[in-house]
Amino acid sequence: MIQNKKVIIYKLLFSIIVSFMMYSYVNEIVYKILPIKEVEISIVEKDNSNIMIIENEETSKFYSLKEIFKKNKLKNADLKEKIEKNNKYIIYFSNPETKISFNLKEVPNNAIYFFNTGIKKVNVKISNKSRVLDMDIPKDGETYAYFPFQNSKLYFLYSIGIYFILTVIIYIVFNFLNFILKKLKIKRIKNFLLGYNPKKVFLLLYLFVSIVITISVLGEFLPKTYFDEKTKEVVWDQFWYWNMGWALKNLQFKYLVKGVSFRGYFAYVPMALAQSINDIFKIRFNKYWSFYILNNFFIILFVSYIIPEIYKNLTKKILKNYQIIVMFLLFSFFWRGVYYSVLSDMFGVIMFFWGILMYLKYKNGNRGVLAFLSGVLVTIASLIRTNYKFGVYIVAIIFILKYGFKILKIDKFCKLKKNFFVYFFLGVILIAFPQAVINFKQGHIGLFPYDKRGSYNRSRNFTLVEEHINDSLKLTLVYIYPYKYNPDNTALKLKNNFTKEDININQTFALFISNPLDTTILMTKKIFYFIDLKTPEMYPSAYKSRTETYIFSFFNYWIFLTGIYLLINKRNRREYFSKEELLLGSILTIVFTLPQLILAIEWRFFIIFYLIAYYIFSFKFTEVIFDKKFNKFKYFNFIILGEILFFVLSSFYFDSII
Numbered sequence: 001m002i003q004n005k006k007v008i009i010y011k012l013l014f015s016i017i018v019s020f021m022m023y024s025y026v027n028e029i030v031y032k033i034l035p036i037k038e039v040e041i042s043i044v045e046k047d048n049s050n051i052m053i054i055e056n057e058e059t060s061k062f063y064s065l066k067e068i069f070k071k072n073k074l075k076n077a078d079l080k081e082k083i084e085k086n087n088k089y090i091i092y093f094s095n096p097e098t099k100i101s102f103n104l105k106e107v108p109n110n111a112i113y114f115f116n117t118g119i120k121k122v123n124v125k126i127s128n129k130s131r132v133l134d135m136d137i138p139k140d141g142e143t144y145a146y147f148p149f150q151n152s153k154l155y156f157l158y159s160i161g162i163y164f165i166l167t168v169i170i171y172i173v174f175n176f177l178n179f180i181l182k183k184l185k186i187k188r189i190k191n192f193l194l195g196y197n198p199k200k201v202f203l204l205l206y207l208f209v210s211i212v213i214t215i216s217v218l219g220e221f222l223p224k225t226y227f228d229e230k231t232k233e234v235v236w237d238q239f240w241y242w243n244m245g246w247a248l249k250n251l252q253f254k255y256l257v258k259g260v261s262f263r264g265y266f267a268y269v270p271m272a273l274a275q276s277i278n279d280i281f282k283i284r285f286n287k288y289w290s291f292y293i294l295n296n297f298f299i300i301l302f303v304s305y306i307i308p309e310i311y312k313n314l315t316k317k318i319l320k321n322y323q324i325i326v327m328f329l330l331f332s333f334f335w336r337g338v339y340y341s342v343l344s345d346m347f348g349v350i351m352f353f354w355g356i357l358m359y360l361k362y363k364n365g366n367r368g369v370l371a372f373l374s375g376v377l378v379t380i381a382s383l384i385r386t387n388y389k390f391g392v393y394i395v396a397i398i399f400i401l402k403y404g405f406k407i408l409k410i411d412k413f414c415k416l417k418k419n420f421f422v423y424f425f426l427g428v429i430l431i432a433f434p435q436a437v438i439n440f441k442q443g444h445i446g447l448f449p450y451d452k453r454g455s456y457n458r459s460r461n462f463t464l465v466e467e468h469i470n471d472s473l474k475l476t477l478v479y480i481y482p483y484k485y486n487p488d489n490t491a492l493k494l495k496n497n498f499t500k501e502d503i504n505i506n507q508t509f510a511l512f513i514s515n516p517l518d519t520t521i522l523m524t525k526k527i528f529y530f531i532d533l534k535t536p537e538m539y540p541s542a543y544k545s546r547t548e549t550y551i552f553s554f555f556n557y558w559i560f561l562t563g564i565y566l567l568i569n570k571r572n573r574r575e576y577f578s579k580e581e582l583l584l585g586s587i588l589t590i591v592f593t594l595p596q597l598i599l600a601i602e603w604r605f606f607i608i609f610y611l612i613a614y615y616i617f618s619f620k621f622t623e624v625i626f627d628k629k630f631n632k633f634k635y636f637n638f639i640i641l642g643e644i645l646f647f648v649l650s651s652f653y654f655d656s657i658i
Contacts, residue, residue, distance in 0.1 A: 010636050011174055012167070017643070019166035021554060024547040026166070030158045031105060037126050039112070039148060040101040043094070044121035044132055051122055052115035053100075054143065055089040062110045063102065065089055072100040090115065106149045108156075114144040124148065193322040201324050202304040209300060209332075213292045213339060218285070222340050225539040234288065236481075236539065238342035242288075245271020257441045260456065262464050264383025264435045264449040267344040270294060292340055295347075299338065302350045303328045306357055307611070311619055313360035314580040319619060327618035334556065334610065337538035345604050348384035349611070351377045352391065356584070362420060371420040375427025382448050383435055389448045390591050392428055395421070462502065465599065470502045472600035473511075477653065478529055479600035483543045484657040490522045508598060526597045530606045531560050531613075532650050538604070543657055553650065554643065561642040563616040565635055566624065576620050585612055 019026075043051055055065035069081050069091045078095040093100070104110055114122065114133070122133045126148050133146060192200075216222050228235050234242055247255035248265065249272040256265055274291035277283065283290055307327060308319050332339070338346045355377030362370035375392075382389035399421045432447035439446050456464040468479075473495040476485035498511040512519040533556050534540075534549060543549075566572045573582065593609045603610075624630050 006633055010633070011171060013640065015167045015170040015174060017554070017640075018170050018551075019163050021550040022166060022547050023550075026159060026162050029162055030155060031107065033158060034106045034154060036103045037106055037148075038101060039104050040099055040125040041112070042099040042123045042125075043096045043119065044123050045096070050092040050094045051119060052090050052092040054113040054115050056113060058109075058111055059113060062105060062107065065091055068100065068102040071102070076100060104148065106152050106154055108147065108150055108152055110147065110149055112146045112148065114146065116142050116144055193325075194320050196308075196318045196320060198305045198308055198324065201321050202300055205304055205325075205328055206297060206300040209296050209339065210293055213296060214289070216340070217289050217292070223337075223537060223539070223541075225537065225541055226341060234342045241268060241344060242271050242342050244268040245275055248272040249275050253438075256438055261439075261442060261444070262386055262449050262451045262455055264386075265438060266380050266383035266431070266435075267348075270344060270347055271342065288342060291342055296339055298350050299346055300328075302346075302353065303331055306350065306354050307615065310353065310357050310360060311615070313357065313364060314584065315578045323618050323622050326622055327614055330559065330614045330618060331611075334533060334536055334552075334614075335607070336536035337540075341538040343538060344384045345607070348381045348388060349607055351384065352381035352388045353611075355381060355391065363416075366417065366419075368419050368423040371423035372427045375424035376431050377427075379428045379431040379447075383432070386449050386451065387592060387596070392448075394587075394591070395424055460502075462504065466502075466504050466508075468599040469505070469508050472598070473503075476600060477526065479602055480535070480540065480543075482541070486653060486657045488522065488525065488653075490518055490525065494518050494522065523597050526601055528646075528649055529653060530597070530601050530603065531609065532556075532646075532654075533603050533610070534654065543654065545655070553647070557643050557646040558639060559613050559617045561639050561646070562621050562635075563613045564642070565638050566616060566620060572624075576624055588612060 041051065041053070053065065059065065066081075066089060069079065073079050076093065076095075076098045078093045078098045079091060079100060080093065081089070081091050083089055091100075112124070120134075124131050124133060124146065133144070226234060226238065233239060244255065244259060245268045247253075248268045256268075271291060274294055275287070277290040277294070278287055281290075304324055308324050311317070311319055355374045358370045358374035358377060361367075362374060375395075378388065378391045382392060398416065402416070403418070428447070435449065436445075436447050439450065444450055444452070451463040451465055453461050453463055456462075456467050460467070462470070471479060473491045475487060477488040477491065478486070494511060494515055498514055499507075503511060532553070534543060534553065536552070566576060588608050589612070593606055596605045599605065625632070
């Protein structure tokens, strides 16, 4: 009985929180149903002064002063308009016979702004009630804000009523969905969801995504922020990748040599393949469609086969199809933009994890071809995003420790045979050789892309990493175009106490060690902000606080809080995670995620960490939640408190860039 009451309380609390996050829709509904009142403005006494009414950002939310002028000009010849130097629109009149009227919604923050030009009294009539405003209160040249409905309680009462109705509806829907899930008796659907067939899941999901993308391309439903408004060409980095893909397709290697040093040739291979497909099959209706289809083939393969197979090799357990579908839904909800952006980030991620899968399969079978494929795939990832080359370095270090310094006796921990290293590095050299040639022509000896001074901005003597570091210290903590820049006070304090000039990588570490406490505070902030994803788009519109943002953040926090809850508890770690999973997760976090904290935060840099969170939620939480030993009430208490804390932490940064 007590448990049932707790369940009801949690459901109600969840319903209330969701209804509150719907505030922007509630505001729209309330605004529509609020009554409209007629307002009439006139001069009380003739004193040769003008009544000036100003339009500003506040008034434009509720009414257009330009439209009011047009409607009243016909019957009031004395009514005039002008635009001030600061681009403020003003209408004015001085004739006591002139009366301007217009309709206003009964909203408490709906204001009329008067500019005092020396006039003493202004008469404002609302419906049948008149009020004389004393214009002596503001001095000449000052603005007077009059809120005709400041004492109205309708907005508050209507909002309370709608939030109550919404809470009830959400509560009913929540219970209805729970009922449907419990009563699901369609055997074929149930058997499919509870089975494990990654090939079928791949085909279904790929077909679904391909249809959606094709319809979006034909109907021009893709976000406008990805394209130039006039030419319809892709913009920003996409344009660069597409053109470099053209150069690779046409074997114009001089462009690869002249290109940026921190991207390898394989970063342009997907674009080159897509353009080749266009030429072979004469695809003309949209030149980017073939790239989307190719890109999405690998993305769906990634979420429906590669990640589930990694789970299978790490745990010796088999997933259920519904868990794979949950993974797909989470990834698609939070990273929707990767399906239709002409970028190579996802190819790098996919190849890297595919390389990990080949390594795990080698461990279980000792087949040389798997070691070779692991080397090939990790190298491809490294040629797309340079941080993945640390995967090759890890294998090289293990090889040196195992066979170069036998005194360390790491054989107990590393069971890899010599043939693994031979085949692995054979794969590395084979794929990296063309890049080594490009590097040599650029005056650099090495297998992988490299970050040289002036590679990003030729007018400055800094590497791309150094440019990012300087931006994070003096310009903005989170770098997501076109979000407003917002310098962090801790970063500014560290930077200004060290030097006001831009610094290189060596100076950066000196700066950090000069004040370890502030450095720790700054890095802790960054750890939170790199998980504080606010948009599913690669190229979003400007950040706005609205219902969609809160709902998006709510579920994002929920996923990360779930992962934290399961991992901080020793019993949960021991019961639900294998040692191999924890080891791999630790390596991915420490080696491939945390080092990027020195940069300005771009969420795509930390996609590995997001994938770990989705892995835990999709494959662990969906299993744990049905475990009777799992304390659900303790978990929900943690989630509710965590949600509140995360929203508060997020507000410190994002509320200041609205």
